[in-house]
Amino acid sequence: MTDDEVETYVGELSNIFEWIDQLSEVDTQNVLPMTRVVDVQLPKRKDEVTDGGARDDVLANAPETDDGCFVVPKVLE
Amino acid sequence: MAELTDLTIAAARDGLKAGDFSAKELADSHIRAVESARALNALVLETPDRARSDATASDKRRSSGQSRGPLDGIPLAIKDLFCTAGILSRACSNILDGFTPTYESTVTANLWAAGAVMLGKTNMDEFAMGSSNETSFFGPVTNPWRREGDNRPLVPGGSSGGSAVAVAAKLALGATGTDTGGSIRQPASFCGIVGFKPTYGRCSRWGVVAFASSLDQPGPMTRTVRDAAIMLGGMAGHDPKDSTSVDLPVPDYEAALTGDIRGLRVGIPAEYRMDGMPPEIEQLWQQGANWLRDAGAEIVDIKLPHTKYALPAYHVIAPAEASSNLARYDGIRFGLRVPADDITAQYEKTRAAGFGAEVRRRIMIGTYVLSAGYYDAYYLKAQQVRNVVFTDFKTAFDAVDVILTPTAPFAAFAHGELAGDPIAMYLNDLFAVPASLAGLPATTIPAGLTDAGLPLGLQIVGRTFDEETVLRVGQVLESASSVTAEPEAWWRVD
Numbered sequence: 001m002t003d004d005e006v007e008t009y010v011g012e013l014s015n016i017f018e019w020i021d022q023l024s025e026v027d028t029q030n031v032l033p034m035t036r037v038v039d040v041q042l043p044k045r046k047d048e049v050t051d052g053g054a055r056d057d058v059l060a061n062a063p064e065t066d067d068g069c070f071v072v073p074k075v076l077e
Numbered sequence: 078m079a080e081l082t083d084l085t086i087a088a089a090r091d092g093l094k095a096g097d098f099s100a101k102e103l104a105d106s107h108i109r110a111v112e113s114a115r116a117l118n119a120l121v122l123e124t125p126d127r128a129r130s131d132a133t134a135s136d137k138r139r140s141s142g143q144s145r146g147p148l149d150g151i152p153l154a155i156k157d158l159f160c161t162a163g164i165l166s167r168a169c170s171n172i173l174d175g176f177t178p179t180y181e182s183t184v185t186a187n188l189w190a191a192g193a194v195m196l197g198k199t200n201m202d203e204f205a206m207g208s209s210n211e212t213s214f215f216g217p218v219t220n221p222w223r224r225e226g227d228n229r230p231l232v233p234g235g236s237s238g239g240s241a242v243a244v245a246a247k248l249a250l251g252a253t254g255t256d257t258g259g260s261i262r263q264p265a266s267f268c269g270i271v272g273f274k275p276t277y278g279r280c281s282r283w284g285v286v287a288f289a290s291s292l293d294q295p296g297p298m299t300r301t302v303r304d305a306a307i308m309l310g311g312m313a314g315h316d317p318k319d320s321t322s323v324d325l326p327v328p329d330y331e332a333a334l335t336g337d338i339r340g341l342r343v344g345i346p347a348e349y350r351m352d353g354m355p356p357e358i359e360q361l362w363q364q365g366a367n368w369l370r371d372a373g374a375e376i377v378d379i380k381l382p383h384t385k386y387a388l389p390a391y392h393v394i395a396p397a398e399a400s401s402n403l404a405r406y407d408g409i410r411f412g413l414r415v416p417a418d419d420i421t422a423q424y425e426k427t428r429a430a431g432f433g434a435e436v437r438r439r440i441m442i443g444t445y446v447l448s449a450g451y452y453d454a455y456y457l458k459a460q461q462v463r464n465v466v467f468t469d470f471k472t473a474f475d476a477v478d479v480i481l482t483p484t485a486p487f488a489a490f491a492h493g494e495l496a497g498d499p500i501a502m503y504l505n506d507l508f509a510v511p512a513s514l515a516g517l518p519a520t521t522i523p524a525g526l527t528d529a530g531l532p533l534g535l536q537i538v539g540r541t542f543d544e545e546t547v548l549r550v551g552q553v554l555e556s557a558s559s560v561t562a563e564p565e566a567w568w569r570v571d
Binding site: 001009016032038060062063064072074 | 177386412515541
C-alpha cells in the first residue's frame with residue numbers, strides 16, 4: 001500500500017467504524033450470538049476416506065510445481 | 078415469430094417440446110445476441126462452442142425421447158463466482174488470474190444435468206463485494222436502461238450485475254446469481270428483472286467462491302416469476318458436500334404459482350419507510366400493497382424494530398467472514414503469483430497486486446473486527462444484533478405470511494456517482510440485508526418505473542423454506558403491475 005492509499009483508507013475506515021458504532025445502541029444483554037440461520041445439527045459421517053488420489057487436479061492451477069509438489073521461496077535457513 | 082431471444086424460459090420450453098425450433102437454433106440466437114452486446118460488458122467469458130455442443134446434445138436427447146425436463150436446451154449465463162470445470166472461474170478478481178477449476182460447482186452441475194446450455198461467465202463485483210458492478214477487475218458493466226433524454230451510462234447494480242444485464246438485455250433466458258446481502262435482488266431491481274434469493278441452505282454453496290459463508294446463497298435471475306420457479310427447481314437440492322445444505326425435498330415450484338393469494342396476510346413494516354426515500358418509491362410500495370389487497374390478500378402493519386441496525390451488523394459479519402475466506406489466496410496453490418525472494422514478500426506482493434480497493438477495504442475491516450481486542454465489541458456484538466434482527470422477523474411471521482418492501486432505496490445511478498463514498502454505496506442494500514441476516518427467502522419483482530423511466534422493484538420476503546408462497550405472491554404482483562416497458566437496444570452491434 002502506498003502512503004497515499006493509506007491516507008485514503010484511514011479516512012474511509014474511520015467513517016465506516018463510526019457508522020458501525022451505532023450497534024452499541026442495541027441492548028443485547030442475554031442475547032446469544034447467531035452463527036447459523038437454520039436450526040439444524042451439522043451432519044456427521046463416518047471418519048473414512050471419501051476423496052483423494054487427485055494430486056494432478058490439486059496441482060493443476062499452481063503457478064509453479066516440481067515433482068508433484070508446490071514450489072515456494074526458501075522458508076528455512 | 079418474434080426473435081427467439083424474446084422468449085421466456087417457459088415459452089422456450091414449450092416451443093422446444095412442440096418442435097417449433099431446436100435447442101441449436103435457440104443457442105445460436107443467444108450466441109449472436111451475446112456477441113452483439115459486448116458494449117455492455119456483461120460477460121467476461123463467452124463459451125459459444127460449449128453452448129453449441131450442449132444444444133446439439135439436447136436436441137439429440139429430445140429426438141430420442143430422452144429429454145430431461147423444463148431446462149433441457151435452455152441457454153443460461155453463469156456468474157463468474159461459480160466454479161465451472163475446464164472453464165475460467167475468476168470471481169472477477171485478478172488474484173484468480175488464469176484459474177481453471179478441475180471441478181464443477183454443485184448448482185451448475187445440477188443445471189447441466191437438467192440439460193441447460195452454457196453461454197458464458199458473467200461479470201460481477203470482485204468477489205461479489207459491491208453494489209454497482211464497478212469493482213470488477215474486468216471493468217464496469219453498463220445497465221441496458223438509460224434515463225429518458227440522458228445517455229449517461231448507468232450501473233446495473235451488484236454484485237450480480239453481469240447476470241442481471243444478460244437477462245435484461247436478452248442475451249440469456251436466465252442467469253445464476255449469488256446473494257450475500259442483496260447481490261441478486263438489488264441488480265435485478267436496477268435492471269427490471271426478477272431476482273430470487275432462496276432460503277440459506279436451499280441451494281448448495283459447494284464450488285461457489287466463498288465471500289461470507291454464513292450468508293452466501295445462489296439463486297436464479299430471470300425475466301418472469303415462472304422462469305424463476307423453473308430455474309430454482311433446477312438449482313436447488315441437498316448436497317452432502319455443503320454441510321449447511323438442507324436435506325429437504327425440492328417442491329415443484331412452478332406448481333406453487335396458483336395465482337390465488339386470497340386470505341394471505343401481507344406485512345408492511347413501518348421501519349422501511351426511511352427519511353429521504355424518493356416519493357416515487359414510497360408510492361410504488363403503496364401501490365404494490367393495493368394490488369395485493371385487490372387480489373384478496375390482507376394488508377397488515379407490522380414492526381421490525383431493529384431494521385436500521387441490520388446493515389451495520391452485516392458490514393461487520395460479512396467482512397469478518399470474507400477476511401478469513403480470502404486468506405487462502407497466497408499465490409502458491411492457484412491464481413496469481415508475484416514472485417519475490419522470501420515468502421512473506423511474495424504473499425504481500427501477490428495480494429497487493431491481486432485484490433482491488435473494495436476487497437482490500439473489507440479484508441482490513443474483517444481482520445480488525447476479529448482481532449483480539451475488538452472481537453467482543455464488534456464481531457460478537459454484530460452476531461448478537463443479527464439474532465435480534467432474526468427475532469424481529471420471527472415475531473412478525475406470527476402475524477403475517479409474507480412481507481412487502483421496496484427492494485432498494487433508489488433506482489440505478491450513473492457510473493462513478495457513488496465512488497469515494499463507501500457508506501453511500503452500502504446503503505444500496507439497506508432493504509435487502511435484513512432478510513439476508515435472517516437467511517429468509519426473498520424475491521424482487523419489477524413493479525414500476527421512475528419518472529425518468531428506470532425500473533423499480535418490490536421485494537417479497539417469506540418464511541424459512543417457504544419459497545413457494547414468495548413465488549406465488551410474486552407472480553400475483555407481477556401480473557398486477559404488468560410492466561411491459563423494455564430498454565431500447567442501443568448497445569446492439571450487428
